Amino acid sequence: MKTRAVRLYGVNDLRVEEFELPPIKEDEILAKVITNSICMSDHKAAEQGASHKRVPDDVATNPIILGHEFCGEIVEVGKKWAGKFKSGSRFSIQPALNYQGTLDAPGYSFRYIGGDATYIVIPHQVMELDCLLPYEGDAFFLGSLAEPVSCIVGTFHAMYHTxxxxxxxxxxxxxxxxxxxxxxxxxxxxxxxxxxxxxxxxxxxxxxxxxxxxxxxxxxxxxxxxxxxxxxxxxxxxxxxxxxxxxxxxxxxxxxxxxxxxxxxxxxxxxxxxxxxxxxxxxxxxxxxxxxxxxxxxxxxxxxxxxxSHHIVGTSGGNTDDMRESLAKMEKGILNPAVMVTHIGGLDAVPQSVINLPSIPGGKKLMYTHLHLPLVAIADFAEVGKTDPLYAELDRLVKKHNGLWSTEAEKYLLSQCKED
CATH class of the missing domain: 3.40.50.720 (NAD(P)-binding Rossmann-like Domain)
Incomplete structure (x- = not known):
């Protein structure tokens, strides 16, 4: 299986490359990524390269796939997990594995798994730590936002009083x-x-x-x-x-x-x-x-x-229970993190978006990894739509939803754009 992915080789050295994934082992899963949202942590990883605490020292010769806020569909399940997961199921991932005392995480540390890719191999650690999470929502982008929402959930749970x-x-x-x-x-x-x-x-x-x-x-x-x-x-x-x-x-x-x-x-x-x-x-x-x-x-x-009795706490990320709560509340419509999304793009737009992230105004940059799209602000859809009917219709759809990205807009985008 070939994949296209954004790979990190060093400080701000991000490359969109096509390469062959290895056949999955019996304790691995092959998956298709649909959406990945860019995080400031991606910018930090690119900015620091091998000196980043989660990025391997040999990244220059063994590059990693960037991106940890992703959602997609399972394609093939290794024998070990056949009783728990099945092809066609939607998923999200808790990237904070905390595996055997390491800081290894998808999107920072692995060669074949990261959100900025078309296809990935999910390693055994993810399943063994119960970090491959079923997602039953209608919109892939909400599954991508489960990770940042889990950080918020964890923050509220971490507050304490006496x-x-x-x-x-x-x-x-x-x-x-x-x-x-x-x-x-x-x-x-x-x-x-x-x-x-x-x-x-x-x-x-x-x-x-x-x-x-x-x-x-x-x-x-x-x-x-x-x-x-x-x-x-x-x-x-x-x-x-x-x-x-x-x-x-x-x-x-x-x-x-x-x-x-x-x-x-x-x-x-x-x-x-x-x-x-x-x-x-x-x-x-x-x-x-x-x-x-x-x-x-x-x-x-x-x-x-x-x-x-003042208390000081700090939270960095949410745990797997926080992810589950995020997914459940989004599936039920209790939370709608679409408010976070201000830009839409495709895989080729990822490198410069990550590198320049602090200078790009707005909120989350949501990437559809199989689509060839520039990074465009939702607020600019109307202007771009004057010459591109795709964005004219997307502008109409987001205005139906108070100016927010939506399930309806996502389905239209995926139906109109040819996948890579």
């Missing part, structure tokens, strides 16, 4: 409490708003901050305070850019109490310190955003750690 006199940690956000999402209208912030409003455990007050009016306006359109109120949540969007004392402004929204839970979605020192300053008694701060620099620091008030 009761005076007890050392037992109560996991999760405070139900009916005050939650702030700082720098919260990027793709992962939007997903966090979605989860906060629609998961079983909800805050009473949700305050979302940013410094960009246009991004805040889009978030408010997607998740309105009126919709939040129907779910029992008071939702407030706040632009802190021109507020002289954002800490006071944020605390005033709580009547001076502060926030039981605060999530920081950008690796910016002043934001971490702002989050620390607005914590309530027994408040929990989750540093969600992964910094590029290993010496990233911020000042925290350890007087409050001691006397006000």
């Amino acid at each position: 009761n005076a006199g007890s050392y037992v940690h109560e996991m999760g956000i405070v139900e009916g409490g005050n939650l702030a999402i700082i720098a919260g209208v990027g793709p992962m912030g939007l997903g966090s708003i979605d989860y906060a409003l629609h998961a079983e455990r909800k805050p009473g007050l949700l305050v979302v901050t940013d410094i960009d009016d246009a991004r805040l306006a889009r978030a408010s359109q997607l998740y309105s305070p009126q919709e939040a109120a129907k779910n029992g949540v008071k939702l407030v969007y706040l632009n802190t850019k021109n507020i002289a004392d954002p800490v006071s402004a944020l605390k005033d929204l709580t009547g001076g109490k502060g926030y039981d839970d605060v999530m920081v979605m950008a690796p910016v020192r002043p934001l971490v310190e702002q989050a620390d300053a607005i914590l309530a008694q027994d408040g929990c701060l989750n540093f969600f955003a992964g910094p590029n620099k290993s010496d990233f620091k911020a000042e925290l008030n350890f007087y409050d750690v001691h006397y006000s």
Whole structure:
């Protein structure tokens, strides 16, 4: 079986290549990838090359396939797994294998599995660790987004609180409490708003901050305070850019109490310190955003750690249970991470999209690996559609869904474009 894939050879050395996959062994599975969404972690892997903690030292001679947020269909099942998986089934993958103490993961460490490919060989480790997850949803792109959504799910589950006199940690956000999402209208912030409003455990007050009016306006359109109120949540969007004392402004929204839970979605020192300053008694701060620099620091008030029982946690990725929850909630329509997607492209557009990711505005870049498509922003469909009827129809379809990518748009795209 031949595959086309984006392979990493070194620092920003990404190549779209066609090559032969080896025949699967009895403990492996052959699969077809349909969608992969690009993550900032892909950019970090390309930027660091062999020095990345998950990328093998010999990547220059044994390149890996990039991409870890993917969804597709099983093509052939090795004998060992024939009783559990079958050809034609849809799947998603939990890439955080944690296999025998290593950091090896699909999309970083393996020669024949990664999301930016047409066909892959799923190694035995994935099945043995129960990381090949059935997906029964209608849209492949939602299966791709299960991994980033699982990171959000894990963040909410990792928050913890205590009761005076007890050392037992109560996991999760405070139900009916005050939650702030700082720098919260990027793709992962939007997903966090979605989860906060629609998961079983909800805050009473949700305050979302940013410094960009246009991004805040889009978030408010997607998740309105009126919709939040129907779910029992008071939702407030706040632009802190021109507020002289954002800490006071944020605390005033709580009547001076502060926030039981605060999530920081950008690796910016002043934001971490702002989050620390607005914590309530027994408040929990989750540093969600992964910094590029290993010496990233911020000042925290350890007087409050001691006397006000402030907690600091950090989450990086979700576990397999978080992935299962993500898939289940998307299959039932409880969560719709389509809000994260702002660009659509094909396999050939992956290398430059990954390398230039920090300078490309918007959210998730969703790639259909069998299609030859440039990277195009959903917001530009109408303009591109003036000369290309494919995008004219895609523009019509996304407008039917509040400007969001959708199952309907995906099915139309796949029906109109010839697969590689």
